[in-house]
Amino acid sequence: DPDQQAKAEIIPGENGNNILNLGLVKGDKGQNGKNGQNGQDGKSYINDGSQVLNVRGLQIANIQSINVDDVPENTICLNEDSKQLVIRKNNSWKVLNMNNFEVETTYNNNNGVLPINFAIDNFTPSSNAKSTAEGLTTGYLSPDTSKSLLTPMNTLIRVDFKIASSDTTDSDYFIVGYENSLNIRINPGKKFVSVYSGNNKSYEMDYTAFGINLHDNKFHTAYFLLNCGYKGLTAYAIDGHYFNRSSAQTFLYMSSLRIRGTSTISVPENAMIVCNIGLSSILPSLKNNQAVSSDFTSFEGYYSCKNNSFTNQNSTNGILLKPFSNYDCFNSIQPYYIGDNQAFFNEDGCYKGSVAINAPYMFDSFTFECYFKYDSTYDTLYSMRRSIVGNMETYYSIGLQAGTVNKFTFKDYVAKTEITLVEELEKDKWHTLSISCFNKQAYIFIDGILTGVVPFAFYWNNIFLRACKSDNYVSPEKALYIKYVSFTIGEAKYFNHYDSSLTPTSPSNNNSYFYPLIDGRVANENTHSPLVQIDLNEGDSFDLHNVPLGETSGGFMNLIPIHYTYSNKPLVFNTKNTHIFIKNITGNPLKGTV
Numbered sequence: 001d002p003d004q005q006a007k008a009e010i011i012p013g014e015n016g017n018n019i020l021n022l023g024l025v026k027g028d029k030g031q032n033g034k035n036g037q038n039g040q041d042g043k044s045y046i047n048d049g050s051q052v053l054n055v056r057g058l059q060i061a062n063i064q065s066i067n068v069d070d071v072p073e074n075t076i077c078l079n080e081d082s083k084q085l086v087i088r089k090n091n092s093w094k095v096l097n098m099n100n101f102e103v104e105t106t107y108n109n110n111n112g113v114l115p116i117n118f119a120i121d122n123f124t125p126s127s128n129a130k131s132t133a134e135g136l137t138t139g140y141l142s143p144d145t146s147k148s149l150l151t152p153m154n155t156l157i158r159v160d161f162k163i164a165s166s167d168t169t170d171s172d173y174f175i176v177g178y179e180n181s182l183n184i185r186i187n188p189g190k191k192f193v194s195v196y197s198g199n200n201k202s203y204e205m206d207y208t209a210f211g212i213n214l215h216d217n218k219f220h221t222a223y224f225l226l227n228c229g230y231k232g233l234t235a236y237a238i239d240g241h242y243f244n245r246s247s248a249q250t251f252l253y254m255s256s257l258r259i260r261g262t263s264t265i266s267v268p269e270n271a272m273i274v275c276n277i278g279l280s281s282i283l284p285s286l287k288n289n290q291a292v293s294s295d296f297t298s299f300e301g302y303y304s305c306k307n308n309s310f311t312n313q314n315s316t317n318g319i320l321l322k323p324f325s326n327y328d329c330f331n332s333i334q335p336y337y338i339g340d341n342q343a344f345f346n347e348d349g350c351y352k353g354s355v356a357i358n359a360p361y362m363f364d365s366f367t368f369e370c371y372f373k374y375d376s377t378y379d380t381l382y383s384m385r386r387s388i389v390g391n392m393e394t395y396y397s398i399g400l401q402a403g404t405v406n407k408f409t410f411k412d413y414v415a416k417t418e419i420t421l422v423e424e425l426e427k428d429k430w431h432t433l434s435i436s437c438f439n440k441q442a443y444i445f446i447d448g449i450l451t452g453v454v455p456f457a458f459y460w461n462n463i464f465l466r467a468c469k470s471d472n473y474v475s476p477e478k479a480l481y482i483k484y485v486s487f488t489i490g491e492a493k494y495f496n497h498y499d500s501s502l503t504p505t506s507p508s509n510n511n512s513y514f515y516p517l518i519d520g521r522v523a524n525e526n527t528h529s530p531l532v533q534i535d536l537n538e539g540d541s542f543d544l545h546n547v548p549l550g551e552t553s554g555g556f557m558n559l560i561p562i563h564y565t566y567s568n569k570p571l572v573f574n575t576k577n578t579h580i581f582i583k584n585i586t587g588n589p590l591k592g593t594v
């Protein structure tokens with residue numbers, strides 16, 4: 001009980017082994033919590049004494065005896081009524097899916113780095129599936145995983161398909177997409193290709209307008225480009241002809257991917273044959289009517305589907321890590337290219353429209369920095385807030401108030417509060433904004449001076465620069481410039497003091513991301529991009545090859561590898577202009593691999 005002392009004693013056990021007995025103290029319920037006494041106001045301890053379990057630092061409590069407001073975000077507790085573990089997310093209790101617990105905790109703890117290989121090991125055929133020397137002729141495929149693994153940003157999903165030359169059925173056949181979300185279908189009777197959102201058709205067009213004949217008894221290629229692929233949007237193509245685009249989808253899970261139908265959408269036998277599925281973090285050219293390559297060596301995942309070949313053939317000898325891939329989600333900032341919101345750049349940075357960071361991660365330790373400048377010429381034209389950085393999900397912004405005033409503030413639209421950071425910000429001059437988050441607090445610096453500390457609200461899904469949402473960007477053009485954007489992930493540089501170097505003006509060699517934005521340079525220009533930390537248990541090992549630029553895994557097997565074992569404790573970085581190939585894996589060091 002809480003008023004007793006902790007105990008530790010060693011007693012003899014069987015076969016000469018000793019046993020360590022520990023007596024651990026329960027957490028005190030406290031007098032002032034939900035189940036407290038005397039009617040006093042106050043808060044309970046997180047571990048209220050009703051549970052004894054404390055594993056890996058997780059404080060387990062019964063939610064019937066505590067307030068959700070009294071526990072930190074991501075705290076795991078017990079719902080005694082339903083006998084379920086729950087986790088605090090966005091100020092409410094969500095049921096913790098234990099099947100996904102390993103992946104979820106990896107995402108929360110690895111500073112935003114995706115699992116080392118997003119391409120699943122196998123596709124699973126449906127119970128009625130048939131596969132021949134040409135490919136899958138009946139049924140459908142789904143990934144062999146129940147994990148809630150997010151599809152990485154900028155992912156190419158490629159499917160080669162063939163429809164029967166004589167088929168004139170007026171029905172929309174499912175080619176590729178996500179169950180209950182975006183998918184591509186084709187109608188051989190109407191000769192239409194369509195985009196669906198779930199089971200609702202959102203777009204269709206006559207594919208003969210492309211000048212291609214899908215009834216020639218040959219295989220054709222469908223491209224599904226996820227997130228930011230074509231002019232800032234998800235895009236769809238047949239044989240390299242882009243025919244539609246839609247809003248970027250941040251949360252699409254690999255477990256929901258389907259090929260050639262779903263459990264409720266059935267394509268008749270032999271009406272469509274599917275082969276050569278490819279998953280790649282390198283997108284094809286954005287040029288329309290591009291040639292379709294037959295080479296799959298640059299794909300992280302390749303599945304031929306011929307004669308029941310549903311295993312990833314590109315991971316047979318190891319795992320290839322590429323210098324520009326989606327394993328870290330900040331390799332580039334996404335410009336928007338929609339109507340008046342189109343982003344424009346010049347030698348001073350981004351001066352029109354907005355750019356965004358679409359990363360479905362919640363970092364609680366980071367530093368964001370940028371240079372910005374307002375032009376006083378446009379003061380009288382403003383009827384809206386002039387935001388430098390904002391978030392439509394948690395709905396906050398940092399920027400100037402509307403009108404002609406120069407008050408620079410942090411505005412929280414949910415809490416309906418506004419904190420003054422600078423009473424009178426000088427315009428027509430470059431300034432530095434730094435947001436350094438640590439221990440659930442955001443320290444905001446302007447020109448090296450701490451101007452405010454606000455509650456942590458900087459989740460990086462749908463972060464906008466020059467805006468706080470896609471239709472609320474700063475106008476007119478050249479009223480606000482932003483350049484030299486920098487992120488340091490996993491480190492709050494300035495929560496104690498400000499570094500006199502201010503925001504970097506050129507790439508540095510630390511574990512950060514640097515985007516000049518000058519002349520449209522939106523890719524990370526640091527010498528090194530952190531890829532993933534590989535945790536080894538005792539007995540685990542692997543060999544690593546550095547691959548010369550332009551070569552793939554087939555051309556460097558004779559290179560002398562670097563051998564990593566438990567004693568090395570390696571931190572692997574993906575170096576620019578270099579491929580990394582991991583092979584000869586012993587044990588299970590690649591914990592994030594699905």
